[in-house]
Ligand SMILES: Nc1ncnc2c1ncn2[C@@H]1O[C@H](COP(=O)(O)OP(=O)(O)OP(=O)(O)O)[C@@H](O)[C@H]1O
C-alpha cells in the first residue's frame with residue numbers, strides 16, 4: 001500500500017516535472033529568438049534602412065550630376081564626397097552588428113542569413129572601395145570640362161551603385177521576412193506552451209484525483225479498524241471476521257483480531273480462575289465450619305456410643321424378654337457408628353496433614369493397602385488381582401496417606417459394582433513405571449473395576465467436595481484422594497478401564513520418580 005501511494009504521488013510529480021522542464025526549454029528558445037530579433041535584427045535593419053535610403057539618394061544625385069545644371073555640380077560633388085565618406089563608416093557599423101548578432105544566433109537559418117549578410121556587405125564595401133578611384137577620375141574629367149569622358153566613367157559606376165542598392169534592398173527584405181518569421185514562431189511557441197501547461201494541469205488533476213481516490217480506498221479499512229478498537233475498548237471482545245487484504249492494513253487488522261482473541265482468552269481464563277478462587281474460598285469456609293461442627297459433635301457422640309453400649313448391656317441382661325428394645329438399641333448403635341465414621345472422615349479432609357515423604361516401593365505399598373481390604377472384598381464376593389511390574393522406580397510417599405487414597409478407590413469400586421449388581425465383581429490393581437504427559441519419569445498405580453464406569457455428568461464433578469450419587473455417601477473420598485496425590489506432586493486421572501480389566505471405571509494415580 002505504501003508503494004501504491006508513493007507511486008501515485010511520484011507519477012504526478014514526474015509528469016509535472018517533465019512538462020515544466022519541456023515548457024521551460026521552449027520558453028528559453030522563444031526568449032532567445034525574441035532577443036535575436038529585438039537586439040540583433042532590428043538594429044541591423046535600422047542601419048540597413050539608412051544605408052539603402054542614402055544609397056538611393058546618392059544614386060539619384062549621381063544620375064542627375066551630368067545632365068543637370070553645371071553650376072550645381074560643385075554642391076553635388078561636395079555632398080557626394082561627404083556621403084561617400086560616411087557610408088563606409090555606416091557599412092562597417094552594419095558589419096559589426098552582423099558579427100555581434102551571429103555570436104548569439106543558434107538556429108542554422110539565422111546563421112545562414114547572417115553569413116549571406118556578411119558576404120553581401122563585404123561585396124558592397126569592395127564596390128565602394130573600387131568606386132572611390134573612379135569617382136576621382138570622373139570629377140577630374142568634369143573639372144576639365146570633359147563631360148563625355150566623365151559620362152563614360154559615370155555609367156559603369158551608376159550600374160555598380162544600383163547593384164549595391166539592390167543588394168541592400170534584398171538584404172532588407174530577407175531580414176524583414178526573418179523577423180516576421182521569428183515573431184510568428186514565438187507566438188506559436190507561446191500558444192503551444194500554454195496548451196501544454198493546460199494539458200499538464202489537466203493530467204496532474206486526473207492523476208492527483210486518481211491517486212487520492214486510491215489512497216482513500218486503501219485507508220478506508222482504517223476507519224473500520226478504529227471503530228473496532230473503540231468497541232474493544234468498550235469491552236466487546238467477540239470475534240469478528242476481518243477482510244483478507246494482502247497489505248499492511250490487512251496485516252494490522254488480522255494482528256489486531258489475534259490480539260483481541262488473546263485478550264478474550266485471557267479474560268475468560270481470569271474469570272474462570274476468579275470463579276475457582278471464590279469456590280475455593282467458599283469451600284474453605286464450609287470446611288472450617290464443618291471441622292468445627294464435627295469437632296463439637298465428636299465428644300457427645302463418643303459418650304452417646306458409650307451410653308448406648310451400656311444400654312445394650314442392660315438390655316442384654318434382661319435376657320430374651322425384650323427383643324424390641326434390643327433391636328432399637330442396635331439401630332441406635334449403628335447410626336452412632338455411621339456418624340462417628342463420617343465425623344472422622346470430615347476431620348481427615350479438613351485437617352489433612354503435610355505428607356511425610358519417604359523413599360518407598362509403590363508396588364509394596366499398594367499391595368499392602370489391597371491386603372487391608374482383602375477380607376472385606378471376599379465377603380462382598382469381589383475378585384481381586386494385583387499386578388506389579390518389577391521395574392517400578394522408587395517414589396517419595398507418605399505410606400499411610402497413600403493407603404487412605406487406595407482404600408477410597410477400592411471402596412468406591414466395590415460400592416459401584418454392588419449398586420449395579422454386577423454378576424462377577426472384580427478389581428484389578430496394577431503398578432507400573434510410567435512417564436507423565438511432559439515425559440517426566442515416575443510410577444503409576446491403577447485401580448480398575450467391572451462396574452458401570454463414570455458418566456460424563458459424574459466426571460464433571462468427580463473431585464468436588466460433597467459430590468456423591470450414593471444415598472449414604474458423603475462425597476469426601478475422591479476430594480481427599482486428590483488432595484493426597486497433589487500433595488505428593490502427583491496426578492490423578494479417571495477414565496474407562498480396558499475390557500480385560502473389567503471395562504468399568506479406572507482411576508490412575510501417578511507419582512514422580514524419587
Ligand atoms: N469406581 C467408581 N465407579 C463408578 N462411580 C464412581 C466410582 N468411584 C466414584 N464414583 C462416583 O463418584 C462419586 C464421588 O465419590 P466419592 O468417593 O468422592 O464419594 P462417595 O463415594 O459418594 O462418598 P464417600 O466416599 O465419602 O463415602 C460417587 O458418589 C460415585 O458416583
Ligand SMILES: [Mg+2]
Pocket residue numbers: 408411412477478
Ligand atoms: Mg467413596
